[in-house]
Amino acid sequence: MVKSSKGIGLFLWWMVCVLATLTTRAQEVHWPKNRKAAIVLTYDDALRSQLKNAIPQLEHAGLKATFFLTSDIDSTTIPSWRKLAKEGYELGNHTLYHPCLAIEDNPAKSEKYTAYHMIREIEVMDRWLFAIDGKTTRTFAYPCAETFAGGRDYVDSLRKFHVVKYARIGGDSSNVITDFKNMDTLRVPSYGLDGGETGEKLIAFVKNVEKTGGLGVIMIHGVGGDYITISTEAHQQLMDYLHQHKKEIWVATFQQALDEVYRQVKRPKINIASTAQTH
């Protein structure tokens, strides 16, 4: 009697372990045209070196990308951004004034913001971008990859107001996304470049993503100019690799990639109280 109840106990424990493994296992995503992995190239801050150096290389390689713009777009560059949007590049929202913590070399201090002000600013930038490309669905990148306004995390407020569909945070080269079920759509991690990366280093990241069959999002700033810069040579090497492996790697915009993930993965698990109010 004692023996059998112990046996039942062990069996139940085994069942619990099996169920726990099954429920926490990452859900696989099947990328379009049977490709093995997906890469998203994102370029921040509306930098001139992106228009001058990155765009011609992207166009030559036949690759599309996402540009997270701020109000640093003007009458000389807006026609270019509009043309790029027509060609299939994505224009993303990176706020108007790029508010960050005062320790950053940045004019707008996020400590002086409230969540409301931050979201209002994102909403105004959405409208500005609508005037450029006519799109009503927008993705977002947190300025300086920080999610704080007035010292408080504003991601849940952003979720509540529906001003953006998906949002990118920062991170390092370990950010190869494979656990799509548990990924928060408003905290999509990326590989934020520090500047000075070689082509080999960028390709090594892509190869890691290929190995896992997951998604890799790269955050780029200057290309052959501006700041947090990678050389045009390193960028070209990355373009060449992605072009040569286009049958294995799907290079998509941020929105395209996330749309594909959430077409296949029913609903990400987001452990926040406000989720219930948003849908």
Ligand SMILES: [Zn+2]
């Ligand atoms: Zn930025």
